[in-house]
């Protein structure tokens with residue numbers, strides 16, 4: 001991993017013992033609100049660990065050292081006046097501004113290794129949309145979710161209307177986006193947007209335990225499962241099944257498959273190398 005790259009809005013840390021990296025959004029004075037620069041730095045931080053064989057899972061989170069309230073991210077930075085090169089009165093430029101943001105969300109979603117969204121505190125608007133491009137979401141019970149954009153006259157366009165509908169039914173998504181209310185982590189867990197709901201005091205240990213599990217799991221299988229599920233939501237069944245057949249074939253050559261099967265037959269715990 002390159003240590004030379006300088007980040008202002010995020011921190012990146014490798015957890016050698018669990019084979020994973022933590023990318024922390026670090027804007028505590030603004031509840032980790034997102035500027036273009038923040039999203040770009042998340043994408044660049046991911047790039048630094050993309051080919052690092054010792055990083056087999058990534059945790060994306062808000063800073064633990066919060067100053068005001070704990071937050072994953074309170075969404076788009078409302079105090080950000082946008083880019084100097086984009087004219088606010090030019091509609092094409094406004095569309096281009098969203099294209100820039102979509103680009104970063106898409107890059108995060110397409111990352112080849114598993115990403116856990118670790119949510120402790122607010123996950124609102126663009127912050128919630130970040131959760132939606134991760135693979136697994138772990139939330140502490142004190143976390144709060146929602147799309148408050150409508151209360152400010154804003155359209156939640158960082159992929160929210162498109163990705164949430166793939167997780168929840170239309171009536172629930174419209175309820176959330178039409179009224180802009182906050183929802184508890186319990187509610188989001190019940191609705192299936194959150195993978196794990198954890199007591200506040202168990203949150204850190206739980207995130208470490210799950211990230212370490214994924215960091216020591218068969219990385220090739222995880223990659224193919226991730227892609228198969230993600231493409232499966234966008235393709236007809238016959239194409240998705242064809243992807244499964246080819247994915248199975250590719251995975252069968254990985255050393256971890258031999259290790260997993262041998263370990264079972266030899267009645268020992270497998271040691272997966274991610275190869």
Ligand code: COA
Nearest residue numbers: 029030031033068069074075076077078079124125148149
């Ligand atoms: N953009 C920029 N700054 C933000 C922010 C955002 N999205 N969300 C919070 N902040 C800043 C606040 O301005 C405040 O800064 P200040 O202390 O310098 O005044 C600080 O973070 C703390 O927020 P505050 O509102 O005082 O905390 P709270 O606990 O009373 O409320 C929220 C927390 C998250 C409910 C509230 O800040 C909020 O509604 N934020 C906007 C969320 C939003 O609309 N997101 C979608 C944007 S499109």
